[in-house]
Amino acid sequence: MRLRSLLFVPGDSERKFAKARDIGADVLILDLEDAVAPSMKDAARAQVSALLDDRSPRDWAFFVRVNPFDTGLTDDDLAAVVKPGLDGLLIPKANGAHDVVRIAETLDRLEAANGMEAGSVRIAVVATETPLAMFNLGSYTPAHPRLAALTWGAEDLAAAIGATGNKEEDGHWTDPYRLARSLCLYAAASAGVAPVDTLYANFRDPEGLEADCRRARRDGFTGRIAIHPDQVATINRCFSPSDEELAEARKIVAAFAAQPDAGTLGIDGKMYDIPHLKAAHRTLAAAGDTA
Structure with missing residues (x-):
């Protein structure tokens, strides 16, 4: 499952879903939480459940963001959407790995009841939306078998700590x-799951999005959440290795394969060691290249 671009789609808008499904995102996150007004929660839940029944071939993963536990809506969300066709859940406002365990226990029961392969529904977590969550990021290691990714969020965290803003001028x-x-990046790396950067709110600023995505990939993030279809192509491009990066990675892997007992090698006048080899393998894996 590739987690490079993850596009939010309001769960109560079939029109936006129809547009999003062909936009090129790796994951569509049908949202039952913040994108849906309280009066529309039941309708959104029914809509997403119906969309899951369409088993037409697709080249993206179907995720659902359920409502957080403190709303009292989580169990009804899960009962409606855990069915064949669901690939994953995004869990908002998680306070730590114990929330993953809680969701996973429900998934075990619902997968069995619906004839699904055990463990088939993966879990991604918005891991920084509460003050308590910040102290529990280390709890995701060792990773639960269902855990696929950690991402972070700023808006709910700002509200929770009473901040009047979260950006500099x-x-x-x-x-x-x-x-x-x-800390989200470190927690994901420690758990061995995908670190996914948070959304870039200004969808009318493609240059700013591109610059921010390149910084994120430089720092170690492997994907990003999108809030508008126009952001997907930029995210896909920025989090995909270039031809030059792939060529260099293949050269490094080939050189170490030719000298398996070497810890350091000179290639084209530069010195490379084991951390470079690991980075080269990650680069190739990001492109689906197993050379």
Whole structure:
């Protein structure tokens, strides 16, 4: 399952879903939480359940963002959407790995009841939306078998701590949110799951999105959430290795394969060691290349 571009789609809009399904995102996240008004929750749940019944071939993964536990809506969401066709869940406002365990126990029961392969529904977590969550990021290691990704969020965290804003005048995150971003990245790396960067809110700023995506990939994120279809192509491009990067990675892997007992090698006048080899393998894996 590739988690490079993850596009949110309101769960109560069949029109937006119809547009999104052909946009090229790796994952569509049908949203039952923030994108749906309280009065529309039941309708959105029924709509997403019906969409899952369409088993036409697709080249993207079907995720659903359920409502958080404190709403009292989570169990009804799960009962409606855990059925054949569902690939994963996005869990908002999680306080730690114990919330993954709680969701997973329900998934075990619902998968069995619906004739699904055990463990087939994966879990991604928005891991920084509450103050308590910030202290529990280490709890995701070792990773639950269903855990596929960790991402972070700033808006709910800002509201929870009483912040009046989360960006500097130049558009960069303020210190509390830079910390959340960094700790999410470390937590995902420690757990061995995909680190997914948060959304870029200004969907009319493609240049800003591209620059921010390139910074995110530089830092170690492997994908990003999108809130508008126009963002998907940029995200896909920025989080995909270039031809030059792939060529260099293949050269590094081939050189170490030719000298398996070497810890350091000179290639084209540069020195490479085992961390470079690991990075080369990650680059190739990001492109689906197993050379």
